[in-house]
Amino acid sequence: MFKHLTAVTLFSVTLLSLSSPISAGLILESYASGTVTSSTIGGYAMTDFAITNGVGGGTTNVLSPISGSLNFLDQNNNSLSMSRRLANDVSWWNNGEANDYDIYTTSNYLITILLPENTRAFSFSVGANLSSSGNNAWLTATESGGLGIDDEYWFNVNRNNTPGFGLYADNSNGRCSAITSVTIDPEYWGLGNFSINQDPCATTTSIPEPSSVALLALGLLGFSLFRRKNNA
Numbered sequence: 001m002f003k004h005l006t007a008v009t010l011f012s013v014t015l016l017s018l019s020s021p022i023s024a025g026l027i028l029e030s031y032a033s034g035t036v037t038s039s040t041i042g043g044y045a046m047t048d049f050a051i052t053n054g055v056g057g058g059t060t061n062v063l064s065p066i067s068g069s070l071n072f073l074d075q076n077n078n079s080l081s082m083s084r085r086l087a088n089d090v091s092w093w094n095n096g097e098a099n100d101y102d103i104y105t106t107s108n109y110l111i112t113i114l115l116p117e118n119t120r121a122f123s124f125s126v127g128a129n130l131s132s133s134g135n136n137a138w139l140t141a142t143e144s145g146g147l148g149i150d151d152e153y154w155f156n157v158n159r160n161n162t163p164g165f166g167l168y169a170d171n172s173n174g175r176c177s178a179i180t181s182v183t184i185d186p187e188y189w190g191l192g193n194f195s196i197n198q199d200p201c202a203t204t205t206s207i208p209e210p211s212s213v214a215l216l217a218l219g220l221l222g223f224s225l226f227r228r229k230n231n232a
Contacts (some may be wrong), residue, residue: 025147026179031164032154034096035125037195042168044121051102053084062104066115066198075110082106089193092129092159096193103127103192112183113191119179121168121197128157128189135188141167146177157186162194168204178200 027042037230039046044192047065058081061069068197074080082104089096093103128135138152146169155163 001126012149013047013140025170025177026141026143027168027170027174028141028149028153028167029168031166033095033160033164035164036096036098037125037164037193038166040168040198041121041123041166041195044168044197044199046123046195046197049101050099052086053099053102055150056083057084059084062194064196064198066116067118067231068118068132068198070116070194071114072104073114073218074108076146077112080108081193082111085190090127090129090190092162092164093127093190096125096158096162096164101192103190105190109187110183110185113189114181114183115179115196116198117178118198118200119196120171121166122179122182123164123166123190123193123195123196124182125162125164126155126157126184126186126189127162128159128186129162130156130188132158132160136187137184137189139165139182139184142180142183143169144178144180145175146170148180157189168197169215172199179221203217214226 007220010164023053029041037048049065051062060081061071062077063069072080072082083106084102085105086100087093087097087103090101090105091104126137135156135158137157138154140149140152142148155164167179167182169179171177
């Protein structure tokens with residue numbers, strides 16, 4: 001009787017593991033000021049936003065080099081116009097890139113970047129025309145099919161410090177989550193050095209978890225062994 005209950009328990013646990021959702025998540029990496037955008041983030045190959053529109057003019061969105069566009073929103077989720085500047089023309093921006101690509105500046109204290117479809121990884125830098133003391137900022141991020149980054153990640157930004165960040169979806173468990181938005185809160189600041197990955201359903205190079213088929217086979221095998229021993 002005990003062996004039979006053990007077999008049933010093993011089989012039930014296996015079915016439970018199959019039915020329970022496996023949470024995906026976003027991984028955040030931070031880079032020192034002036035760091036060149038990495039060509040890969042979390043195993044994802046990145047493509048630069050090699051845009052040089054130059055100084056002047058405003059824009060509410062930036063075309064992705066792959067497909068779709070980034071869209072800027074203010075604290076009220078209304079479309080926000082960002083001023084286009086060349087990185088090397090802004091004295092407080094520590095570019096880190098070999099090329100003088102566009103950055104996007106604003107005096108707004110909060111901005112949300114809506115990312116295009118299938119964004120598996122996204123990297124960027126944040127700069128600010130502020131003194132070197134007490135200029136803390138934070139960022140959060142959301143994703144499809146996962147938990148995102150709910151807790152505010154705090155960092156320091158000023159005219160001598162232009163930190164970089166890389167976000168990627170941890171799809172090592174077989175999920176296909178995508179980053180949907182990034183929200184940042186400094187003031188008198190800018191964004192730039194954008195890079196992106198939009199693979200149709202990319203996964204990282206992490207070791208995958210056992211598949212559903214393998215778990216089911218394990219449960220059936222255990223059930224069969226216990227039943228055979230009980231009937232012997």
